[in-house]
Amino acid sequence: MSSAPTKKVRVQESSSVTFFERKAFKFTWTIKEFSSWTAEIGPCMQQSAVFPSGKEESIHIADDFGALVDGQRFGDVTVKVGDKRFRVYKGILASRSPVFAAMFEHSMKEKIKSVVTIVDVEPDVFHELLRYIYTDKVQNLTTLAYQLFAAADKYDIGTLKTLCRMSILANISTENATDALKCADLHLDSEMKRHTLEFLRKNSGSLLAMTETAGWKAFELTFPHLAIEVLKAIVKS
Numbered sequence: 181m182s183s184a185p186t187k188k189v190r191v192q193e194s195s196s197v198t199f200f201e202r203k204a205f206k207f208t209w210t211i212k213e214f215s216s217w218t219a220e221i222g223p224c225m226q227q228s229a230v231f232p233s234g235k236e237e238s239i240h241i242a243d244d245f246g247a248l249v250d251g252q253r254f255g256d257v258t259v260k261v262g263d264k265r266f267r268v269y270k271g272i273l274a275s276r277s278p279v280f281a282a283m284f285e286h287s288m289k290e291k292i293k294s295v296v297t298i299v300d301v302e303p304d305v306f307h308e309l310l311r312y313i314y315t316d317k318v319q320n321l322t323t324l325a326y327q328l329f330a331a332a333d334k335y336d337i338g339t340l341k342t343l344c345r346m347s348i349l350a351n352i353s354t355e356n357a358t359d360a361l362k363c364a365d366l367h368l369d370s371e372m373k374r375h376t377l378e379f380l381r382k383n384s385g386s387l388l389a390m391t392e393t394a395g396w397k398a399f400e401l402t403f404p405h406l407a408i409e410v411l412k413a414i415v416k417s
Contacts, residue, residue: 264303277335381413
């Protein structure tokens, strides 16, 4: 507890003079779940509080919503992916993906049965896509980065695309750089392509040996325009 400077006040009482001291005290309490609460007692009462940012509460909400990823009891629509079925909430998926929003809106207008079949995403990939939609978290990102990138692109979930791109580029090597180029080209991701070509340019010494492999020959035949871009990057180095 700290004491503020003393202020003297003069009061007239008949023929004598009396001095009273007025003090202001400042108290600070630390309260669990809050950063601080300050109250100042004096001529003017002042109170202030700093409340938590909401980050901790958001973590709890994400954990709670994570239970929905594997939950099969509730949900208002079934998504069939391969041999697996997922009970999901249309409102949540629609709020996170304009593609899902359009899909469910069409289903309601056409009065289609509440079962949606997805054929071009693997069940484990869709499972992680759901996890991200519900919680903003993803597991096995390094392993599923390319597949999740494709799914995020299909359903227009930009933040997940960014996470996957970062993972792909963080783990890029001369052995998998052509995979990154193919992914970037297929999904029109200029940023991924630019970073990959820059990586290849800086590692042109190793790349020259790679161009003699059977894998490169297949890449050159299937994606000739990308092979030309790689060779141009080598020439610039």
